[in-house]
Amino acid sequence: QDxxxxxxxxxxxxxxxxxVGQLLDEKFQVVYNLTYNTMAMxxxxxxxxxxxxxxxxxxxxxxxxxxxxxxxxxxxLLERSLKIYIKTVACYPxxxxxxxxxQFWRHFKHSEKVHINLLLLExxxxxxxxxxL
Numbered sequence: 154q155d156x157x158x159x160x161x162x163x164x165x166x167x168x169x170x171x172x173v174g175q176l177l178d179e180k181f182q183v184v185y186n187l188t189y190n191t192m193a194m195x196x197x198x199x200x201x202x203x204x205x206x207x208x209x210x211x212x213x214x215x216x217x218x219x220x221x222x223x224x225x226x227x228x229x230l231l232e233r234s235l236k237i238y239i240k241t242v243a244c245y246p247x248x249x250x251x252x253x254x255x256q257f258w259r260h261f262k263h264s265e266k267v268h269i270n271l272l273l274l275e276x277x278x279x280x281x282x283x284x285x286l
Contacts, residue, residue: 155219156217156283157219157283158279158282158283162174162283162286163177163178165286166282166286177282180275181275181278181279184271184272185208185272187268187271188200188201188204189265191265192261192265193258193261193262193265194260202226203230205222206227206229206230207231207239207269207273208276209222209224209227210227210231210239211243211276212276212279212280213227214239214240214243214244215243215277215280215281215284217280217283232257234257235257235258235269237253238253238254238256238257239273242270243273243276243277
């Protein structure tokens, strides 16, 4: 059975800790929707599919899968070096190295890579909360 943040986690945490659910949800939404609409040297790019693929890949790593999402997008949009980086940061952050950081998306700006890290951390936090709740 699907147990999602939007349908279940948010309301349960609000019952346990009033107003905390709203604060967490706003935090997740700000990071998820953060974009400059650029990718490397390209401007005016819709990055929503990429952001969704990263978020869902992190959830997938922790065993949370959604029936209405095509996980083929993950393989299409995330290159191997990025997937390795995502898994390392999400599961073994102490093993993350500067070399791993520089190996994925070589032509991208540091701000774009930092956004990836923010997505990873918030998706990981949401996955942990879903398990805890």
